[in-house]
Amino acid sequence: MFTALLLTAGTSPGVSQAADPAPVLEVADPFIELHTAPGRGYPVFHVIEKGEQVELLKRKTNWYKVKAVSGETGWTKATQLGRTLQPTGLPADLPEVSHGQYLESSWRVGFTAGMFEESPSFSLTAGYRPLTWLGAELEAGKIYNESVTSDYYGANLVIEPLHQWSLTPYVLAGYSQFSFDVRQKVLLSELGDADGVTFGGGLGYYIGRNFLIRAEYRVYSVSSNSDSTGLSEWKIGLNTFF
Incomplete structure (x- = not known):
């Protein structure tokens, strides 16, 4: 010592x-x-x-x-x-570790839970931020309920224009891929894999040490063959940064 x-x-x-x-x-x-x-x-x-x-x-x-x-x-x-x-x-x-250290950190991982349309959803995320106001994020998740079990993956750009605030708004845009099964006709008439364009926004709040809470709302434009539909999701999660 x-x-x-x-x-x-x-x-x-x-x-x-x-x-x-x-x-x-x-x-x-x-x-x-x-x-x-x-x-x-x-x-x-x-x-x-x-x-x-x-x-x-x-x-x-x-x-x-x-x-x-x-x-x-x-x-x-x-x-x-x-x-x-x-x-x-x-x-x-x-x-101590503070919001300023969060702004200077490059890596972030987290867990989120929410509702994809009327189905519970869970995901793991990992992000890298080359600039204070701009980051890239990968995610992998599942959609669950009595009639739905599906995987989805995504890559997003996250923009935090007002990053100096402790309660930080952000917007995101990205690409998602879904694996819809036969029980999801309610979401998409054409079954199988589907691609989606993602847009959304949310708020991040630094709660102390190395932890951040994020609340988010997204909309997806999902296409499979000739079929296209709009879907939505809200989620909340805990992130840690380093």
């Missing part, structure tokens, strides 16, 4: 003066190791020794990104900085 001393922001050498300066830590234990990315599997490329100062930049799950006075920037496990102290000697509160 490693310790650090939280100094007064803006008074240490090598730290820029800013409107909201980042906390500056002084290493109190023999050293801390910097990894190239937030994960144990990433290599250690630099060691910061006792007495040196580091600037705390941001947190992603259980890892902190820090910058040494010499300029090296890397990631260290949160437990290495877990026993920090204020100048008064009291424990310091390091920044």
